[in-house]
Amino acid sequence: MAQRHLVISADCHAAAPWPDYEPYFEKRHRSPFRDWYGARVERRPVRPGERLFDEKFLDQMDEAQEVERGGRRGAWDPEKRIAELDADGVAAEVIFPAAESFHVPFHGYRPTTGRLDPQPRELRAAGARAYNRWLADLCSHNPQRCAGVVMVDYADVDAAVEEIRRASREGLRGGVLLPAEWDDLPSYNHPRYQPVWSACEELGLPVNTHPLGSGREAYGDLPGATPIFLSEVKWFAHRPFTFLLWAGVFERHPRLRFVLTEQMADWIPETLTYFDDLYERPIFAQIRQGLPLKPSEYWRRQCYVGASFLQAREFEMRHAIGLDKIMWGSDYPHAEGTWPHTREKLRETFGGCPEAEVGQVVGGNAARVYDFDLEALAPLAARIGPEVSALA
Amino acid sequence: MAQRHLVISADCHAAAPWPDYEPYFEKRHRSPFRDWYGARVERRPVRPGERLFDEKFLDQMDEAQEVERGGRRGAWDPEKRIAELDADGVAAEVIFPAAESFHVPFHGYRPTTGRLDPQPRELRAAGARAYNRWLADLCSHNPQRCAGVVMVDYADVDAAVEEIRRASREGLRGGVLLPAEWDDLPSYNHPRYQPVWSACEELGLPVNTHPLGSGREAYGDLPGATPIFLSEVKWFAHRPFTFLLWAGVFERHPRLRFVLTEQMADWIPETLTYFDDLYERPIFAQIRQGLPLKPSEYWRRQCYVGASFLQAREFEMRHAIGLDKIMWGSDYPHAEGTWPHTREKLRETFGGCPEAEVGQVVGGNAARVYDFDLEALAPLAARIGPEVSALA
Numbered sequence: 001m002a003q004r005h006l007v008i009s010a011d012c013h014a015a016a017p018w019p020d021y022e023p024y025f026e027k028r029h030r031s032p033f034r035d036w037y038g039a040r041v042e043r044r045p046v047r048p049g050e051r052l053f054d055e056k057f058l059d060q061m062d063e064a065q066e067v068e069r070g071g072r073r074g075a076w077d078p079e080k081r082i083a084e085l086d087a088d089g090v091a092a093e094v095i096f097p098a099a100e101s102f103h104v105p106f107h108g109y110r111p112t113t114g115r116l117d118p119q120p121r122e123l124r125a126a127g128a129r130a131y132n133r134w135l136a137d138l139c140s141h142n143p144q145r146c147a148g149v150v151m152v153d154y155a156d157v158d159a160a161v162e163e164i165r166r167a168s169r170e171g172l173r174g175g176v177l178l179p180a181e182w183d184d185l186p187s188y189n190h191p192r193y194q195p196v197w198s199a200c201e202e203l204g205l206p207v208n209t210h211p212l213g214s215g216r217e218a219y220g221d222l223p224g225a226t227p228i229f230l231s232e233v234k235w236f237a238h239r240p241f242t243f244l245l246w247a248g249v250f251e252r253h254p255r256l257r258f259v260l261t262e263q264m265a266d267w268i269p270e271t272l273t274y275f276d277d278l279y280e281r282p283i284f285a286q287i288r289q290g291l292p293l294k295p296s297e298y299w300r301r302q303c304y305v306g307a308s309f310l311q312a313r314e315f316e317m318r319h320a321i322g323l324d325k326i327m328w329g330s331d332y333p334h335a336e337g338t339w340p341h342t343r344e345k346l347r348e349t350f351g352g353c354p355e356a357e358v359g360q361v362v363g364g365n366a367a368r369v370y371d372f373d374l375e376a377l378a379p380l381a382a383r384i385g386p387e388v389s390a391l392a
Numbered sequence: 393m394a395q396r397h398l399v400i401s402a403d404c405h406a407a408a409p410w411p412d413y414e415p416y417f418e419k420r421h422r423s424p425f426r427d428w429y430g431a432r433v434e435r436r437p438v439r440p441g442e443r444l445f446d447e448k449f450l451d452q453m454d455e456a457q458e459v460e461r462g463g464r465r466g467a468w469d470p471e472k473r474i475a476e477l478d479a480d481g482v483a484a485e486v487i488f489p490a491a492e493s494f495h496v497p498f499h500g501y502r503p504t505t506g507r508l509d510p511q512p513r514e515l516r517a518a519g520a521r522a523y524n525r526w527l528a529d530l531c532s533h534n535p536q537r538c539a540g541v542v543m544v545d546y547a548d549v550d551a552a553v554e555e556i557r558r559a560s561r562e563g564l565r566g567g568v569l570l571p572a573e574w575d576d577l578p579s580y581n582h583p584r585y586q587p588v589w590s591a592c593e594e595l596g597l598p599v600n601t602h603p604l605g606s607g608r609e610a611y612g613d614l615p616g617a618t619p620i621f622l623s624e625v626k627w628f629a630h631r632p633f634t635f636l637l638w639a640g641v642f643e644r645h646p647r648l649r650f651v652l653t654e655q656m657a658d659w660i661p662e663t664l665t666y667f668d669d670l671y672e673r674p675i676f677a678q679i680r681q682g683l684p685l686k687p688s689e690y691w692r693r694q695c696y697v698g699a700s701f702l703q704a705r706e707f708e709m710r711h712a713i714g715l716d717k718i719m720w721g722s723d724y725p726h727a728e729g730t731w732p733h734t735r736e737k738l739r740e741t742f743g744g745c746p747e748a749e750v751g752q753v754v755g756g757n758a759a760r761v762y763d764f765d766l767e768a769l770a771p772l773a774a775r776i777g778p779e780v781s782a783l784a
Contacts, residue, residue, distance in 0.1 A: 186614070187614060189614040189615050189616045190614050190615075222578070222583075222639065223581050223638075224581045224635065224638030224639035224640065226679075227679055228638045230670055231666070232634065235627055239624070242623045242624065243616065246615075246616030246620045246623065247614065247615040247616035247620075264666075266662060266665070270662050273658070273705070274623075274658060275623060277705075278619060278622055278623065287618075311669070313665070
């Protein structure tokens with residue numbers, strides 16, 4: 001029997017058409033939710049009992065070569081989702097919010113600015129809870145294969161911690177999302193976030209950052225906006241790492257694990273070298289007293305990169321980054337990821353590389369970080385996984 | 393006779409105590425200027441004829457080991473300045489605004505936020521003109537040795553262009569400063585800046601970026617603020633490069649020269665690799681039509697790095713950056729630079745490196761970019777320059 005890799009995608013996404021979220025809201029928020037999504041879709045409130053669909057969103061989900069089998073609708077349909085994972089050779093996945101557009105209730109971005117739509121914080125928190133409940137339901141169809149990431153609003157830190165506890169009890173074990181931008185909240189070096197770090201450390205939940213519309217407010221519709229965005233987005237996405245590191249969060253929470261997802265890996269060696277270099281400067285004597293380890297040592301102890309559809313040149317840097325730090329991801333169902341051509345894309349990145357090292361990056365590391373049961377997944381991987389020989 | 397390097401610092405600074413600027417203002421702005429600086433220094437307007445000194449600024453200029461000879465007062469005193477350059481072995485210099493604090497009339501930063509003090513744009517432009525006139529006077533004492541950088545306010549682009557023309561006619565030949573942050577103006581990919589690029593191209597004036605308080609608004613007084621600032625400032629400082637590149641400014645202005653000063657050089661090889669990689673992506677077919685060269689090719693054609701007090705590990709990257717691109721700088725009179733220990737610091741960075749390569753970086757490149765007359769400077773360098781053998 002052919003040897004196959006056990007592949008875990010550390011970067012997938014899920015989101016539902018708006019009406020599907022309604023039953024997951026607490027009763028008192030259903031009417032504001034209908035008003036909100038009705039206004040987004042058709043500039044009118046939705047009547048109780050009505051289900052108003054966002055055709056643009058549904059069209060996106062039917063786009064391009066996947067129309068026939070509608071695979072992108074696995075963003076919310078558990079059967080289609082699993083069929084796509086199987087066909088793509090992916091045994092398990094970490095699920096981040098949103099699909100195509102940022103599709104979480106009360107969390108829309110204003111497309112022209114990339115800034116958060118300024119919704120009342122109470123509603124943002126309610127929208128996140130509804131999303132978490134919906135996601136837990138989606139994951140419950142395949143609990144061994146799906147680790148959902150909890151979405152919270154950080155305006156009320158105590159409420160956020162409560163929701164992290166509730167949602168993780170309810171089955172979301174992908175950790176919590178820390179938005180790359182803090183928007184109008186204090187930056188992440190503020191002590192107010194301490195209870196979040198403590199809870200995640202205690203519960204063994206990774207804190208994940210993932211880029212969203214970061215930085216877009218600066219480019220508008222001006223020339224070069226798309227390449228400027230792509231040039232800068234990975235930097236915006238790793239600002240939280242910089243802030244937590246120097247604020248001593250990793251020092252005070254030595255068991256906290258921090259994951260930087262879909263923001264490439266090529267910046268890591270140079271950044272760690274530079275941060276270590278800063279650390280050694282004479283003016284930082286006081287900072288060294290509070291941080292007994294060098295930045296690269298905190299990185300090695302506690303941080304991981306969800307490098308998603310990484311390129312061969314990034315995999316070449318694996319020893320400078322840490323072979324045990326890098327997690328591949330397909331970004332399903334996003335168009336820029338490897339789905340539905342994961343096998344070929346894996347060959348492009350990993351072709352000819354040592355089998356054991358590839359195995360760690362395409363699955364082993366994510367299993368450890370997100371606590372997937374490799375034994376339980378082994379029979380599945382033996383059936384659907386990409387053949388080791390095909391990547392050799 | 394010992395061989396000596398001809399050293400040009402591509403990164404020095406100048407600024408005057410507030411009252412010294414007054415005569416350089418147009419008459420109608422002198423009273424608003426006195427009101428403004430009086431409010432900053434003593435929370436009261438300055439009376440006509442009065443000279444109110446900012447003791448904090450003067451104290452900064454007398455700090456540390458240079459007190460005895462008051463060398464830091466060369467920020468505004470031409471005799472002290474030249475004495476310090478001589479003693480430090482520096483034959484010529486490019487002069488950027490500000491010394492210690494950001495000391496240009498109507499251009500103060502709010503220390504807690506790092507954002508510009510929101511002064512009326514007319515006064516900001518008037519303050520920049522006064523500064524330019526004052527700087528031209530400072531440079532006129534040693535025109536062969538000093539290339540002053542023009543400061544303008546970009547709110548009124550036509551007026552900015554007029555001032556660039558006037559100030560360069562008046563002897564400021566260091567090009568123009570483009571602040572790393574555009575504050576509340578449109579970002580630099582906006583077509584409104586076109587006349588600036590055209591004028592600088594036509595006049596052969598480099599466009600220089602230099603970091604200031606970038607990003608500070610995000611950290612406040614929170615834990616880790618200083619190392620976070622130092623971790624991020626070089627990224628903020630090179631955003632203008634990213635914006636001009638992808639907006640096609642280098643393509644449309646092939647003779648425009650762009651200089652990135654005091655923002656390190658270690659990020660350049662990886663950034664160019666990544667930008668070239670973006671450029672080749674299938675989705676960028678249309679962008680490639682507008683930009684026939686790769687990002688690294690525009691870099692090679694038009695850009696330079698004022699790497700200031702670069703480190704040995706950065707000089708090791710010189711071939712990936714471009715040996716003809718790198719310009720050393722002392723950052724005089726700033727405390728973080730090499731002054732007054734330039735000879736030793738040069739040895740730390742360049743010790744044992746090929747003489748010709750060192751010569752290019754410590755002087756030759758800057759001479760070309762800023763049009764210094766090497767022949768005229770040669771006798772001076774032969775007298776004061778650091779000995780070649782001392783760096784070998």
